[in-house]
Amino acid sequence: MYTLGINAAFHDSAACLVCDGRVLAAAEEERFTRIKHGKRPIPFSTYELPFHAIDYCLREAGISLADVDHVAYSFDPFILLGQRGGRETIALPLEPSAHPVPEGWESAWDPLFLSSIVNAPRHLSGGVPHHLEARLRGGRAGGYRWHFVEHHVAHAVSAFHVSPFSHAAVMTLDGRGERATTTYSLGDGTHLERLGQVELPHSLGLLYERVTEYLGFQHASDEYKVMALASFGQPRYRAEFREIIELAPGGRYLTHPPRLDERFGPARRRGQPLLQRHRDIARSLQEVLEETVLELARWLHGATGTEHLCVAGGVGLNCVVNARVRRDGPFREIWVQPAAGDAGTALGAALWIDAQERKTAARAFRMDHAYLGPAFPDAEIEALLRWTGLPYRRPGDLVEETADLLAQGKVVGWFQGRMEFGPRALGSRSILASPLRAEMQDRLNEIKGREEFRPVAPVVLEEEAGRWFAGAGVSPFMLFVYPVRAEVADRIPAVRHVDGTARIQTINRTQNPRYYDLIRAFAARTGVPVLINTSLNTHSEPIVCTPRDALACFFTSPLDALAIGSFLLEKSPLP
Template sequence: MTYILGLNAFHADSAACLVKDGTLVAAAEEERFRRIKHWGGFPSEAIRYCLKEAGIGLDAVAHVAINRDSRANLWRKIAYVVAKRPSVDLVMSRVRNRQQWADVRTQLTETLPEMRFNGEVHQVEHHLSHLASAFLVSPFDKAVAVSVDGFGDFASASWGIGDGNSITIDGRVHFPHSLGIFYEGVTQFIGFPHYGDEYKVMGLAPYGEPAYAKQMEQLVRLRDDGTFALDLRYYTHAKEGSKYEVRDGTPSGGRIWSPAMVELLGPARGKDEPLEQRHKDIARSAQGMYENAFFNLLGALHRKYGLDAVVLSGGCAYNSVANGKIYERSPFKHCYIQSAGGDAGGAIGAAFQVWHTLPEGSAAKRHFVMDHAYWGPSATAGEVSIAIAARQADIDAANCNVETITDEAVLCERTAAAIAEGKVIGWFQGRLEWGPRALGNRSILADPRRADMKDILNLKIKRRESFRPFAPSILREAVPDWFETDDDVPFMMQVFRIRPARRASIPAVAHVDGTGRLQTVTQTGNPRYHRLISAFGVLTGVPIVLNTSFNENEPVVCKPEEALDCFLRTRMDVLVLGDIMITRRD
């Protein structure tokens, strides 16, 4: 019996997972425990959770795998420093990072002093970890594997072939060229300065026109072999670095676009200035440029390898709009993206990569497929009851009714009826989702048929930009009747067009361009959530619910106490905690 602890550490979205004999046991991001979005640092609480879930101590772990290798691309790093003479700050930040990554054993000792680690530490190159996080848990025996992100271990993209239980990398794009940096620079330029704000540009893009397409071609140059290069006149990272830092757990990065971008695109938007049509046009043009580069790469890789299956990873794998066009804009016919495609997912990739290089793992046939995302903490009925008892006075003050409904059919029917009445539901069930998406266990649910539901949610709870869409969760068997696809999308990682005849029926989850970032729900993958959506379908004729993450400008709730806090401080109508339904009285 071999336990491997996988880590993404000292970077945003720190996370841990535990693999036992080639099977995932548990996985969670540190932000869920620390309650700071994108928390960066050493994921000690996520480690504690994973060990607790398995019922073991750290002394039972034979291997720790971290998704960085300071030795990777070493000669390229040295050559770059000699030739380009980057700033001292850039060089020193890389040295500090290398020292952190190399010191995992000390971190384990200091942050988990009650435990002892006697195993081996492995550094796994960043993009190999990404590729492994997708292919080694995919349903494919053989596939093209692609990783695209900002940077990691001096590269921004890599690709190769996954075959059986091994991955061969035969192509990379190295620092300073990066599609992630391209998109981040434009994100900052149009006034979204925070770490991870790129999804706002993706949501804003359909409101614009590709009026700046030619200018975008100045920022990114595409090559016939599928690779790409930035025009470094428009960026500062090559000389100055990204100014990325983690302070008190919060990751941030300084401005990476240069004054030359103002000459190209006009004045930059301040974060509090109003959004103008020009900014929407820049967003649309940037999304178009990203897609052109992405499909230029995929087209070249299909020509090179001749395989019909592809797995995607890296932070750019969260570009669900581009992912939804893979079948129409590339020759690939099958695609897999796991639920944590970004750096958190590298923890899983590092762990599985190490497993399949060990004698017992390399000799074994790969058997694990990640077909659901429910790998985090759960709460027992007793823990839910204790949490409610601790807040009973506040629940009474909020004029709420509390009842236990042990018949699952009745619970789902009652919840479906509340959704159909226009109520907003907090839905807390089972194990926490792995990755950034709420997928029916830590979700806020609402009626997709109401055109005003987006405004209601933003007024009552979310308070986010009006241009950002909400997502539909749909019964898998109903997908082809409602969307222009018949694909499995369990992790909400792809956007597809809603059938034109259906769009008016679900305005709350139809984006302005007629698309939706869907989640397909199966009876085997999430029985209770499937039953709830089925009940709503029977009641309304619509086998879809609006699904957004259970949070209010914070990480997705992890514990029942956090769900109660969010419910009580917002204007949510109903909270379902396991078998307990808490309803605000009219």
């Protein structure tokens, strides 16, 4: 039984294909359209279905839309309309007057937005782009069944159903869904029992977005910049943010209107200098967020009595919060969905409907890695290289030669195997470099056009992680920070953030043999089983998807070499 999951409601539109509980493929639409987060200048098209990602998922499985049994869409407009139970159609146009809009919810209750979601089934069956029409028409008699899935159910399932735990507490922390912005559940097998929720307009995610915008960054995409900036600040506005976020009993909280201009002075405009005040605001917000999430986790632990916690929702990408909950919180183990943002809801929605329709409590898939996107065979890569006429070669041992380049201080694009699902490059579409010299951080930030305060993150062999990073266990998705051990800190200065931590990726050979072997080969040359790993893209571009994207990135940035499939390209210095 095939189930196609779709996220298209807010941003990071994505698709995922599940067959009898197994995730066959998942990808974000931005990788194909090359429009980051799927955000277009015209609001309408924000809600376009992820046609290219759907097309990819079907191709990966060798099927067409006619073979799909269920389509699971990770937003249920009927919840917002006060009618539970996702019916497939609704009369248009929507009349706001017929449905009272609660105070503070105006942004959620946009008739245009709701109409586009309600119409999604029609778009998929009739409105597909002409070049994909042949594959995407639901041609079978009866076709697939369409399901609207509550946004936070999709988030929760994306974390719980693919986690190592069959019994766990599940927390979703998000900007917003239909009504909920934070939810608590108890998961058992493939069953989720909702224990409580916080609803709009109270939202930790939306507050973080507001402050991100106030600090002169792009909301709903630059939150990680605020997180990085926080390390440079002092928490002297803690009291103000404690006023804004008010904790309440029962896992609840209120977020009061932040009135940031009034409290902290005029907002920073993009491009204006970053002042200490801005760093202090970021730090204060971050600290109060950490304390708040810690409190919520404590409540959830008390309510469930379980040792395991699963987390998803955009706030789950805040690796400093995650580390704090892991370190100071009551749960023994935490698992965070790597695509914790909205893209992951495509996966969660598909797995939810799959389990419901097959009426099974058994799991068939565990997410041990995030390599769920397209791969490109050597023949296809070489055909492209030949066509371009670029000088390339097929080394006898790509891993050894790439390790030589890295040990020489070269910056290497690494394009291998299936693309990652989620916002992090994890060794399939990565830029790799040596962490041995501090200057490498500036060089990489320059290559990628990033702010100088942003850290670069390391990948480390799983079995070596604890020797280099204090308390580090298995952390394959770059979702937790750990302190760099003092005794080795001067060996890897490029990956040590100003606060002494690093957002690590651990890797074992089962997850990605060639990547693992490369780090081992680098360690054989330098004694250091650590590389810098950052995503293969340049400023404001989505991570590369195809060999063609990789070549474009290579030639429009100061990368020294590109290891693409079994081939190696190097830039030679000008005479």
